Amino acid sequence: MLVLAVDTATPAVTAGVVELTADAVLLRAARVEHDARKHAELLMPAVQAVCGDAGTPLGSLDAVVVGTGPGPFTGLRVGMVTAAALGDALGVPVHGVCSLDAIAVDAAGEGPLLVVTDARRREVYWAAYDAGGSRVDGPHVQAPATVAERARELGAVAAAGGSAGLVGLPVRPPQSPSPTGLVAVAASALRAGAAPEPLEPLYLRRPDAVEPGARKRVSA
Structure with a gap:
């Protein structure tokens, strides 16, 4: 089974292609870049690069594993939305794991x-x-x-x-999740062919943005 693993819950932008066998988790290719402000710009090029390095077209992937945090709102959403979109486009399951x-x-x-x-x-x-x-x-x-x-x-x-x-x-070590670490957490579910749980980000904080209150009355 070939699995794409991605994580953007930390300043590291991680992508990798991992081969999951009956008794091993084997790294085929990995890219890790550190830039807390460029998750969106770096992730998909990294995904394309690891697929090229591994000789694995996107259409050959059997599953996607994504880190669900905890992590800052913006960075974490990049990885999870990308993983969900890839899973939907490729018709493969997407498993979320705690980073x-x-x-x-x-x-x-x-x-x-x-x-x-x-x-x-x-x-x-x-x-x-x-x-x-x-x-x-x-x-x-x-x-x-x-x-x-x-x-x-x-x-x-x-x-x-x-x-x-x-x-x-x-x-x-390590400072951030590795592709093999991400897949190892989901390995039992992947091997069993279990349906993934809904993707739920682990923000652990309420968002800074709040709904505006009622307008103040202005006296004459």
């Missing part, structure tokens, strides 16, 4: 782990994982000092993700 879970797949090892990424506004997105990479808490959005205190309570021994250095733990 922090994908980082945890690559970072899992000795002891409990935190995955921490930039949420802006002096806050971070984070989730906690056991040594096998299974999520046990989160995702949340909080100040780094609060996360550091929670890390001690959870007994975390390391942190991964782009903001891992803010919580006082030894830092492990």
Whole structure:
């Protein structure tokens, strides 16, 4: 099975073609570019590039996997809308996965782990994982000092993700989701041929824009 994996939940714009077999997740091609302000400009050229590198036309893909965050509104929407549009055009299923879970797949090892990424506004997105990479808490959005205190309570021994250095733990790679990490999170559903759940972005914050209130009366 050939799977396109994309993620725009972090400053990295990630795209890759991954071969999923009965017992392995194999990378065919990947492109990762770091620019938090150019997700829309960079993603589709990256998708076309990885398909070319892998010798896999878009029409040969069997599924799409996309990171659903948590992440900032604008960047996250780029990846999810692109994945949904490709799935619709190609007639293939689109599976959404938590982007922090994908980082945890690559970072899992000795002891409990935190995955921490930039949420802006002096806050971070984070989730906690056991040594096998299974999520046990989160995702949340909080100040780094609060996360550091929670890390001690959870007994975390390391942190991964782009903001891992803010919580006082030894830092492990990667900083952003890899194509193989994204597909590994969805692997059981893909292998089983399960219908994907509706795509739901993990914003964790309410949007800044609000509906305007009633007009104020102007006295004569």
